[in-house]
Amino acid sequence: MSAPARRRRRLAENxxxxxxxxxxxxxxxxxxxFPIVRGVVLSFQQVNFVDDPEWVGLANFELLFSDPxxxxxxRNTLLFTGLALxxxxxxxxxxxxxxxxxxxxxxxxRLVVYLPVMLPPVVTALLWKWFFDPGPGLFNEGxxxxxxxxxxxxxxxxxxxxxxxxxxTWANMGSTxxxxxxxxxxxxxxxxxxxxxxxxxxxxxxWHVTVPQTRFVLLVLLLLQVVATMQVFTEPFVMTGxxxxxxxxxxxxxxYRYAFVYNDFGSASALSLLLxxxxxxxxxxxxxxxxxxxx
Amino acid sequence: xxxxxxxxxxxxxxxxRSTRGRxxxxxxxxxxxxxxxxxxxxxxxxxVTGAMKSPDELARIxxxxxxxxxxxxxxxxxxxxxxxxxxxxxxxxxAGGAWLLQLAVAVPAAFALSKLRPVLxxxxxxxxxxxxxxxxxxxxxxxxxxxxxxPLLGVNLLSTPAAIWLPAAASAFNIYLLKRFFDxxxxxxxxxxxxxxxxxxxxxxxxxxxxxxxxxxxxxIFAVVAAWKDFIWPLLVLQDPGTQTLSVLLQRVAPDLRLxxxxxxxxxxxxxxxxxxxxxxxxxxxxxxxxxxxG
Numbered sequence: 001m002s003a004p005a006r007r008r009r010r011l012a013e014n015x016x017x018x019x020x021x022x023x024x025x026x027x028x029x030x031x032x033x034f035p036i037v038r039g040v041v042l043s044f045q046q047v048n049f050v051d052d053p054e055w056v057g058l059a060n061f062e063l064l065f066s067d068p069x070x071x072x073x074x075r076n077t078l079l080f081t082g083l084a085l086x087x088x089x090x091x092x093x094x095x096x097x098x099x100x101x102x103x104x105x106x107x108x109x110r111l112v113v114y115l116p117v118m119l120p121p122v123v124t125a126l127l128w129k130w131f132f133d134p135g136p137g138l139f140n141e142g143x144x145x146x147x148x149x150x151x152x153x154x155x156x157x158x159x160x161x162x163x164x165x166x167x168x169t170w171a172n173m174g175s176t177x178x179x180x181x182x183x184x185x186x187x188x189x190x191x192x193x194x195x196x197x198x199x200x201x202x203x204x205x206x207w208h209v210t211v212p213q214t215r216f217v218l219l220v221l222l223l224l225q226v227v228a229t230m231q232v233f234t235e236p237f238v239m240t241g242x243x244x245x246x247x248x249x250x251x252x253x254x255x256y257r258y259a260f261v262y263n264d265f266g267s268a269s270a271l272s273l274l275l276x277x278x279x280x281x282x283x284x285x286x287x288x289x290x291x292x293x294x295x
Numbered sequence: 296x297x298x299x300x301x302x303x304x305x306x307x308x309x310x311x312r313s314t315r316g317r318x319x320x321x322x323x324x325x326x327x328x329x330x331x332x333x334x335x336x337x338x339x340x341x342x343v344t345g346a347m348k349s350p351d352e353l354a355r356i357x358x359x360x361x362x363x364x365x366x367x368x369x370x371x372x373x374x375x376x377x378x379x380x381x382x383x384x385x386x387x388x389x390a391g392g393a394w395l396l397q398l399a400v401a402v403p404a405a406f407a408l409s410k411l412r413p414v415l416x417x418x419x420x421x422x423x424x425x426x427x428x429x430x431x432x433x434x435x436x437x438x439x440x441x442x443x444x445x446p447l448l449g450v451n452l453l454s455t456p457a458a459i460w461l462p463a464a465a466s467a468f469n470i471y472l473l474k475r476f477f478d479x480x481x482x483x484x485x486x487x488x489x490x491x492x493x494x495x496x497x498x499x500x501x502x503x504x505x506x507x508x509x510x511x512x513x514x515x516i517f518a519v520v521a522a523w524k525d526f527i528w529p530l531l532v533l534q535d536p537g538t539q540t541l542s543v544l545l546q547r548v549a550p551d552l553r554l555x556x557x558x559x560x561x562x563x564x565x566x567x568x569x570x571x572x573x574x575x576x577x578x579x580x581x582x583x584x585x586x587x588x589x590g
Contacts, residue, residue, distance in 0.1 A: 013411055013413070013495075014411075014413045014414055016407075016411060016494075016495045016496075017407040017408075017411035017412075017413035017416070017495075018407070018413055020403035020404060020406060020407035020411070020495070020496075020499075021403070021404050021407045021408070021413070021419065023399065023400045023403065023404070023464075024400050024401065024403075024404035024423070024464075024465075024470065025419070027400055027461055027462075027464045027465040028422070028423060028426070028465045028467075030441065030445065030446065030461070030465075031438055031441060031442075031461055031462040031464075031465045032426045032434070032462075032465040032467075033422065033426070034437075034441060034446065035434045035437035035438040035440075035441050036426070036429065036434065036437070038437040038440070038441065039433060039434060039436065039437035042436065042437060042440075047440075097305065098323070098327055099327070100304055100305070101304055101305055101306050101323075102323075102324055102327060103320075104324060105324075105328065109327070109331055110580065111576065112331050112332065112335040112336050113331060113335055114572070114579075114580070115335055115336070115339065115569065115572065116335060118520065118565070118568040118569055118571070118572045119524075119565045119568065119569075120523060120524045120526070120541070120542045120564060120565060120568065121524060121526055121542070122526050122542040122543075122545055122546050123542070123545065123561045123564055123565050126545060126546070126549050126557065126561055127338065127342055127558070127561055129549075130345075130554065130557075130558065131338065131341070135354075135356060136353070136354055136355060136356050136357075136358050138338070138341055138358070141356070141357055141358055144357070145357075170334070170335075170338075174335075175583055178580060178583055178584065179583065179584055182584040184304075185302070187304075189302045189303025189304070190303070192303055192304065192305060192307070193303060193307075196307055202305060202306065205305055206305060209305075210305060227430060230430070231430055231431065231432045233432070233527050234526050234527065237527075237546075238526075238546050238549075252432050252527075255432065255435070255436075256527075259435070259436050259439070260531065265436055265440065268436045269436050269437065272432065272433045272434075272435065272436055273433070275430065275432060275433060276429065276430060276433040279430050280428075283428075
């Protein structure tokens with residue numbers, strides 16, 4: 001092929017390629033890239049959809065900082081994330097280790113642990129709201145049957161957040177458990193045999209073989225879980241509406257209120273920006289720390 | 296009734312074969328069986344049977360384990376009173392449209408990036424993948440405003456299914472998953488077809504798509520499940536009650552609805568996803584680990 005012919009063919013290929021890409025470019029431009037830029041711009045503007053947007057500098061941020069709920073929402077969100085990490089990280093890992101040892105009914109275990117993941121989160125939240133009912137609710141009934149006293153669950157500011165964490169752990173542990181299980185199944189059996197020959201008991205084998213061998217998956221899922229739980233919304237919105245006494249107001253619930261209750265899209269965008277920065281800083285620091293400890 | 300021997304795991308086979316090992320194994324197995332069934336299956340049993348109890352029985356303390364009077368008619372009553380047929384249809388339109396549009400956008404884009412490798416293709420891919428780093432909630436407000444007044448076109452998509460379809464189509468994850476699969480298809484196959492005179496579109500339809508069925512299945516199932524489960528975005532953009540999805544409807548009517556009708560509605564709204572899971576279990580569980588582990 002001559003050089004001009006090759007160039008012509010290459011041009012035709014590019015035109016076809018961008019033709020095939022055009023739909024993706026349009027939806028990304030309109031619904032992803034443009035909103036990213038717009039979100040940053042909005043953080044520094046006041047918008048009311050009647051007048052032109054007005055630049056207000058840092059006024060939106062100042063308003064947020066002066067809102068007493070701002071600190072409360074961050075504290076609640078961190079509490080939720082911390083508790084979700086304790087439950088949602090440890091329980092699925094232990095469950096996966098146990099399931100990996102069992103030789104029977106494996107398909108059944110995989111099926112039931114993943115079933116809650118398939119339920120729409122609103123369904124899960126409303127069902128659990130009913131289970132938590134201090135009167136005829138399932139949980140207090142179970143506690144009473146076991147001779148224990150019931151709890152106020154969602155009705156007390158001491159236990160409301162913990163109750164939401166339980167729901168979220170139940171609903172999501174299926175996917176983490178099965179991802180851990182898949183990781184456990186890639187561990188070469190001779191590592192356990194070698195450790196056993198060296199006289200390592202079950203606990204030491206767990207600590208010195210299982211954990212290091214699944215380290216990568218554990219670290220990635222930890223990061224993803226923190227990012228996901230910092231954005232918790234459905235459970236508090238559906239189950240408590242932020243109460244009692246603002247004990248379950250999360251950052252995203254506050255963001256929702258600013259945008260769709262107070263119609264202050266500028267301040268809501270400023271809050272999004274803060275959440276984005278917080279998660280970005282956390283992710284970058286986490287990746288850097290885990291990479292350094294891996295070397 | 297021996298289980299499959301399986302690969303070597305934490306516990307050594309010889310330990311398992313000893314009498315003590317066998318006793319411990321079956322005790323642990325029974326405990327895990329009871330715990331998993333109670334934790335994951337029993338709440339669903341409670342919901343299904345709860346919906347069939349009379350309102351009096353449902354409010355009774357202590358509750359009954361098995362309904363004294365079975366009232367399966369509650370399901371039909373909930374269906375009629377909540378007009379569930381309409382909301383199922385809304386949800387199917389939202390989820391089905393999101394699925395088709397995601398495939399229509401992502402498949403050609405991933406093919407172009409993987410096999411035609413246009414100028415600046417890597418930059419385009421990088422810009423798309425960069426959106427994966429962004430927490431979804433950071434874009435809620437600006438994307439909402441974009442959907443309310445689409446730039447250039449000047450249309451308002453609020454309370455139309457397109458408000459969900461279009462942002463869903465800007466999915467970098469789909470493009471990433473598909474591109475990775477297409478990358479494994481040997482270039483020789485494409486070249487041979489080119490020499491036979493087939494154009495790129497023909498190659499995509501006749502060669503690439505038929506061998507990509509596994510990855511198309513994974514992308515399809517996840518697209519449908521995600522759209523069915525989504526809550527916050529439909530809550531924001533489907534404000535006209537008649538256009539809402541099941542999740543938004545249930546959350547809206549929950550505070551004032553008789554409990555047995557609400558629980559029946561919750562069960563009905565989950566059935567399609569549970570059914571989908573039972574049918575496509577293998578693909579869903581395979582996609583779960585493929586999507587998250589190697590990512």
